[in-house]
Amino acid sequence: MDGWNTTSPAEGNVANGSTPAGASPPPIPAVHWVIMSVSPLGFVENGVLLWFLCFRMRRNPFTVYITHLSIADISLLFCIFILSIDYALDHELSSGHYYTMVTLSVTFLFGYNTGLYLLTAISVERCLSVLYPIWYRCHRPKHQSAFVCALLWALSCLVTTMEYVMCIDKEDDSRSRSDCRAVIIFIAILTFLVFTPLMLVCSAILVVKIRKSSGTARSSKLYLVITVTIVIFLIFAMPMRLLYLLYYEYWAAFRNLHNISLLFSTISSSANPFIYFFVGSSKKKRFKESLKVVLNRAFKDEMQPQRPEDNGHATSVETVV
Template sequence: MDELNVTTLVLEPTNASAVRNPSTGGTRQGIPAVHWAILSISPLGFAENGVLLWFLCFRMRRNPFTVYITHLSIADISLLFCIFILSVDYTLDHELSSSYYYTIVTLSVTFLFGYNTGLYLLTAISVERCLSVLYPIWYRCRRPKHQSASVCVLLWALSCMVTTMEYVMCIDTEGRGPSRSDCRAVIIFIAILSFLVFTPLMLVSSTILVVKIRKNTWASRSSKLYRVIPATIITFLVFAMPMRLLYLLCYEYWSTLGNMHHISLLFSTINSSANPFIYFFVGSSRKKRFKESLKVVLTRAFKDEMQPRRQEDNGNTITIETVV
């Protein structure tokens, strides 16, 4: 396996000295136009997710769904920040020093960490909403109070493990090439986890959710949440999923797939930037679009109609604790 540049993993898997060091006498090709698009889109997406995160943490009442969205927003912010800095680095054509080199390593690994976490969180969101529709009594009465937070912690830990494995086995950071067999084993493991476990779970649960809700006129009209989830998942599958497939293949077939790499980065940037827009568009009223406060729009988009609430039975108020 050829030695991989660290900026490599996210920008261009070639030898670092050949690209960055002018003393080699080589001339680098012009900066791809997609990187200018990334530099334009990623700050906007970073700001959108920052505002969303502030509202979710300080201005809105939490429910099981907003807990997942909060963590998803954090993952998107980390991904957008890293890809923006790496694109700036690529554009400015910095020469790599040892300390600078390890800074780029950290950014590249954080990028993959955010991407993996986003995939796992979207799957958890889809599966839980599907279960809430299939088993509404369990969701209202038996669901653990802190299930969303516990699942998020486990998924962050899983993402950390997967990213560390890929970093250790498939990226060279000590001047020696990583083991080809070890890297291939990690690639197979990640491919199985991403495309045979999480992606099918996401697709199946989303399909069941859409079918059930279409049959339930009350649910489809009463909650914007059932539109937010499929829209977010479709956006992820179209824009972000090809990037993971490309990265798994690039270790072996970069010479064939390299030209597609920059486009996959742009698509991933679009995906992470699009989520806040989806929440706003779905949550806003058609008649009052752009006239309502952002808090009202987001509250409507994330309102959980299945969430336990106060009920009255024969004049006696029965308080059911809100699930967070």
């Protein structure tokens, strides 16, 4: 796939992997075996987390964001797993179901974009709760989290559709190249000049807050959950977005990094439930407490005003579970 690339990066490796008749198929890269091992685990973890968040835990503004983030991670992991299975088991025939693979690739990008936007929203809202605690306690709109999540899903859908229409499903001509470059510039600005700086600035404020409150009894594990999740995303998932934008024009130069970018995205989406568990669990009682107790501790928002009955039932709930 030299020169201008009009195929989805996640699908390009598959579509170009067919072998001549009678020739033995090329060896499957080891990274695909790792992806096929890690992605089902992450899928199950996020599924269990989603079930607890939806049916077993009381909601607060941040569990709403985490719920939507888990949905985005599940969709991303599912698509990566199916693409890797297709590459491993049906390598020669993969080009025959091009549109199925493109659909999975576009869904993968949709989940990735949504995860980036949701993490930014989480860090921004937490930062606002630290900087403006009175507003957060008394004047924050009740359904703000749900509204923001819906808005970010819509934005992700718009961005992903633009990327598909202008860059993936296009003929190789000068006008198509110009349109795709315009979309690439727009996505790069949105990702690296808007959302990522917001995420970094708010994360820095949260780190300062953690350091200042580390010795107090009211130090919240939610600060640490948000900060670690964002750091993992920036390390493992953010390079993938940059590589995908470069793939469209420089596939030949970056194709060797394609499998690594998929693996890093798999690790990032699979790591979140582990982060919630280890941050929320008590060092003295690790692996001995129920998952509900651990998650409640990880997502407890001490900035939210508590209901009178919360204090009276907190102990009994943890004891029963």
